[in-house]
Amino acid sequence: xxxxxxxxxxxxxxxxxxxxxxxxxxxxxxxxxxxxxxxxxxxxxxxxxxxxxxxxxxxxxxxxxxxxxxxxxxxxxxxxxxxxxxxxxxxxxxxxxxxxxxxxxxxxxxxxxxxxxxxxxxxxxxxxxxxxxxxxxxxxxxxxxxxxxxxxxxxxxxxxxxxxxxxxxxxxxxxxxxxxxxxxxxxxxxxxxxxxxxxxxxxxxxxxxxxxxxxxxxxxxxxxxxxxxxxxxxxxxxxxxxxxxxxxxxxxxxxxxxxxxxxxxxxxxxxxxxxxxxxxxxxxxxxxxxxxxxxxxxxxxxxxxxxxxxxxxxxxxxxxxxxxxxxxxxxxxxxxxxxxxxxxxxxxxxxxxxxxxxxxxxxxxxxxxxxxxxxxxxxxxxxxxxxxxxxxxxxxxxxxxxx
Numbered sequence: 483x484x485x486x487x488x489x490x491x492x493x494x495x496x497x498x499x500x501x502x503x504x505x506x507x508x509x510x511x512x513x514x515x516x517x518x519x520x521x522x523x524x525x526x527x528x529x530x531x532x533x534x535x536x537x538x539x540x541x542x543x544x545x546x547x548x549x550x551x552x553x554x555x556x557x558x559x560x561x562x563x564x565x566x567x568x569x570x571x572x573x574x575x576x577x578x579x580x581x582x583x584x585x586x587x588x589x590x591x592x593x594x595x596x597x598x599x600x601x602x603x604x605x606x607x608x609x610x611x612x613x614x615x616x617x618x619x620x621x622x623x624x625x626x627x628x629x630x631x632x633x634x635x636x637x638x639x640x641x642x643x644x645x646x647x648x649x650x651x652x653x654x655x656x657x658x659x660x661x662x663x664x665x666x667x668x669x670x671x672x673x674x675x676x677x678x679x680x681x682x683x684x685x686x687x688x689x690x691x692x693x694x695x696x697x698x699x700x701x702x703x704x705x706x707x708x709x710x711x712x713x714x715x716x717x718x719x720x721x722x723x724x725x726x727x728x729x730x731x732x733x734x735x736x737x738x739x740x741x742x743x744x745x746x747x748x749x750x751x752x753x754x755x756x757x758x759x760x761x762x763x764x765x766x767x768x769x770x771x772x773x774x775x776x777x778x779x780x781x782x783x784x785x786x787x788x789x790x791x792x793x794x795x796x797x798x799x800x801x802x803x804x805x806x807x808x809x810x811x812x813x814x815x816x817x818x819x820x821x822x823x824x825x826x827x828x829x830x831x832x833x834x835x836x837x838x839x840x841x842x843x844x845x846x847x848x849x850x851x852x853x854x855x856x857x858x859x860x861x862x863x864x865x866x867x868x869x870x871x872x873x874x875x876x877x878x879x880x881x882x883x884x885x
Contacts, residue, residue, distance in 0.1 A: 495756065527605065536563055551864070552863055562598055583642035584644060589639070591639050596638065620743050662679075664677070666678075676845070733750060735747075761836070789847075814827040844871055845871070
């Protein structure tokens with residue numbers, strides 16, 4: 483583990499030394515940079531094999547049939563370390579990542595245990611080590627509706643967890659898509675509070691629907707979630723358009739962590755194409771965020787896998803957050819030939835749901851491999867989980883607390 487941590491830490495330090503100084507320590511986004519960014523560069527690559535399972539864990543995948551899928555046959559001998567849908571950077575070279583809800587649907591994921599994994603990517607060897615993690619549980623009975631398991635371990639049939647941020651107290655705030663709900667967990671994975679619903683919005687899986695009509699698509703809840711740089715608020719972002727809103731627009735809501743309630747303030751992000759989705763949201767400063775936007779395609783068919791810098795102040799007053807592309811993940815310069823690729827590198831996965839700032843010019847991204855279903859890297863084989871670092875053409879002028 484020491485060797486792995488040093489490898490990643492050295493890379494981050496080297497990149498940090500070449501990054502420009504902060505032009506705007508207050509983080510109001512007026513650091514002197516405007517317009518579009520140029521072609522970003524791949525600077526690091528590491529991969530975790532698709533068939534990686536939590537040691538000593540229960541079998542999984544019993545509800546997706548027994549026919550081979552991309553060359554692997556369910557059920558599986560353990561819980562897959564897969565489907566990364568949220569990431570937190572720790573200060574020791576490791577990362578906490580949130581496994582997705584399981585096998586793509588509430589109906590087939592009752593034997594998938596929700597979990598926060600801890601990873602140690604080594605960019606020198608190109609490998610990712612899984613060094614631990616915690617299962618998400620509700621031993622205190624905070625969830626008011628029936629759970630799948632009597633032992634109150636949470637599963638992919640209970641929640642569809644897609645986004646994660648850390649509190650100053652070491653706890654986790656996790657965004658769910660079934661409610662959509664905000665979920666508050668201890669550092670050991672214990673649910674601390676009852677699920678917090680989003681007022682006025684319900685997905686079809688919401689347990690409180692009671693025969694009513696949902697106004698959000700299935701599993702289209704909190705795909706992304708950022709924490710403000712002052713640590714006081716959360717910004718959960720919906721993946722789907724609320725009924726009645728313009729097609730292809732997504733709401734970003736504001737949640738006050740001290741009051742434990744929504745403030746009523748919200749902003750709107752407009753997709754390039756209504757068929758697209760977002761993958762994650764992180765804060766750059768008080769007003770600016772990075773967003774992953776993607777199409778639903780993979781491999782050679784993929785056309786849109788981008789990172790945008792958005793400004794919620796909407797300076798052009800069109801009603802939507804201003805948006806600037808900072809990286810095209812299907813066209814990264816790759817002068818070192820990382821990842822077995824040539825001078826151009828593609829990150830061609832169907833779902834890319836994890837982004838984190840390493841320094842003012844460098845971001846790290848991970849894919850959700852939808853194990854065993856996605857095969858964007860190699861047709862006919864389940865996708866691995868890849869960890870890449872990408873250097874932007876210039877600095878973001880990020881607030882120091884965002885780094």
